[in-house]
Amino acid sequence: MIKTVKEIEIENKKVIIRCDFNVPIENKKIIDDTRIKESLETIRYCLNKNCKIILMSHLGRVKEEKDLKKNDLKIVAECLSKLLKKEVFFINETRGKKLEEKVKNMKEKEIILIQNTRYEDLEGKKESKNDAELAKYWSNLGEIFINDAFATIHRTHASNVGIASHLPHGIGLLIKKELEHLDELKCPKKPFIVILGGKKVADKIGVIKNLAPKVDYLVIGGGMAFTFLKADGYNIGKSIIDEENISFCKEMLEKYEEKIVLPVDIKTNNEFKNEGTIKIKDITNIEENDYGLDIGPKSIENFKNIIKKSQTVFWNGPLGVYEFDNFKIATDTLLKYITKNKIKTILGGGDILAAAKKAGVEKKIYYTSTGGGATLEYLEGKNLPGLME
Numbered sequence: 001m002i003k004t005v006k007e008i009e010i011e012n013k014k015v016i017i018r019c020d021f022n023v024p025i026e027n028k029k030i031i032d033d034t035r036i037k038e039s040l041e042t043i044r045y046c047l048n049k050n051c052k053i054i055l056m057s058h059l060g061r062v063k064e065e066k067d068l069k070k071n072d073l074k075i076v077a078e079c080l081s082k083l084l085k086k087e088v089f090f091i092n093e094t095r096g097k098k099l100e101e102k103v104k105n106m107k108e109k110e111i112i113l114i115q116n117t118r119y120e121d122l123e124g125k126k127e128s129k130n131d132a133e134l135a136k137y138w139s140n141l142g143e144i145f146i147n148d149a150f151a152t153i154h155r156t157h158a159s160n161v162g163i164a165s166h167l168p169h170g171i172g173l174l175i176k177k178e179l180e181h182l183d184e185l186k187c188p189k190k191p192f193i194v195i196l197g198g199k200k201v202a203d204k205i206g207v208i209k210n211l212a213p214k215v216d217y218l219v220i221g222g223g224m225a226f227t228f229l230k231a232d233g234y235n236i237g238k239s240i241i242d243e244e245n246i247s248f249c250k251e252m253l254e255k256y257e258e259k260i261v262l263p264v265d266i267k268t269n270n271e272f273k274n275e276g277t278i279k280i281k282d283i284t285n286i287e288e289n290d291y292g293l294d295i296g297p298k299s300i301e302n303f304k305n306i307i308k309k310s311q312t313v314f315w316n317g318p319l320g321v322y323e324f325d326n327f328k329i330a331t332d333t334l335l336k337y338i339t340k341n342k343i344k345t346i347l348g349g350g351d352i353l354a355a356a357k358k359a360g361v362e363k364k365i366y367y368t369s370t371g372g373g374a375t376l377e378y379l380e381g382k383n384l385p386g387l388m389e
């Protein structure tokens with residue numbers, strides 16, 4: 001049985017909490033602190049139990065020297081400190097004397113955040129390859145390990161699986177909440193529909209295979225739709241295509257003919273840009289030089305009619321290039337339709353979440369998951385390494 005932090009004796013103990021502070025930063029400012037806020041519940045719970053709290057997280061990717069400065073976690077310690085109204089002591093190293101001294105002398109209710117775990121990736125990818133010596137070193141810092149980083153739960157890293165294999169461990173309250181909501185999709189209220197967008201078919205193969213038998217409709221938009229349209233025999237011009245998965249799409253279209261709903265019209269441009277010669281075209285009329293960047297108005301209506309009748313929706317991936325204002329309409333319209341009509345919807349994945357924020361509706365959505373790949377892999381039914389008994 002996987003234990004939660006509430007089922008472990010943590011009073012007065014030194015607790016390592018693996019958080020997900022992988023937040024977007026622009027011009028030295030955190031532009032979305034959702035993930036930091038989501039970590040507060042577990043941290044506060046441990047504070048109330050008089051723990052000494054050692055926080056760890058990754059931030060971005062560290063491949064070369066110049067990635068270090070860009071992905072410095074100090075800014076997160078400052079933000080966290082403001083949110084908790086309490087000092088969060090930042091240790092600017094991932095191992096070493098300063099860290100060891102500080103940890104040795106910690107008092108109850110003290111919080112420290114150590115530098116980005118992926119600084120250890122610079123030489124030999126020690127964090128991402130779950131280096132045994134690094135995991136052992138980190139585990140020696142604490143007495144209990146709590147994993148609350150949902151978005152990396154599908155990865156075997158030193159800062160999650162590695163530490164957990166040396167210490168009594170459990171999951172935090174964020175991961176618990178994420179799993180409870182995603183588990184609602186195991187026996188969803190019907191009609192149940194899944195909306196998939198975004199550009200990569202490859203990432204969604206598992207989820208399509210696993211969820212297609214359970215759904216009433218599988219609604220496909222975004223760049224993904226073009227691989228399905230191509231598999232269905234349509235010309236897609238210069239629209240994005242995942243050549244390797246055309247045959248998979250064909251197979252799915254044959255197997256789930258009644259369930260898969262594709263766009264019937266497309267908003268095209270003559271370039272992959274926001275501005276240009278923008279047209280609405282039926283899928284039978286797409287020409288060689290067209291880029292399909294959003295679905296068209298007839299498709300939006302069709303999708304709306306399906307959503308209208310549903311009781312549960314899971315949605316991953318935008319229906320168009322929502323980063324361009326001219327091509328965010330379908331995603332925007334349907335997100336607003338869902339919230340206005342209070343349709344129980346779970347959103348999973350960074351891009352659809354960003355689109356919901358852009359549309360100003362994210363707070364009205366039934367549940368927004370902090371995981372992208374992790375959410376998809378959980379829904380695929382895969383065993384997630386970060387979920388250890």
Ligand code: AMP
Pocket residue numbers: 197198199200201203221222223224240292293294316317318319320321322323349351
């Ligand atoms: P994914 O990571 O597969 O969920 O893809 C998300 C990305 O898909 C976003 O950055 C969107 O801009 C992009 N996207 C959505 N629709 C299209 C499209 N029609 N053509 C190209 N990219 C798209």
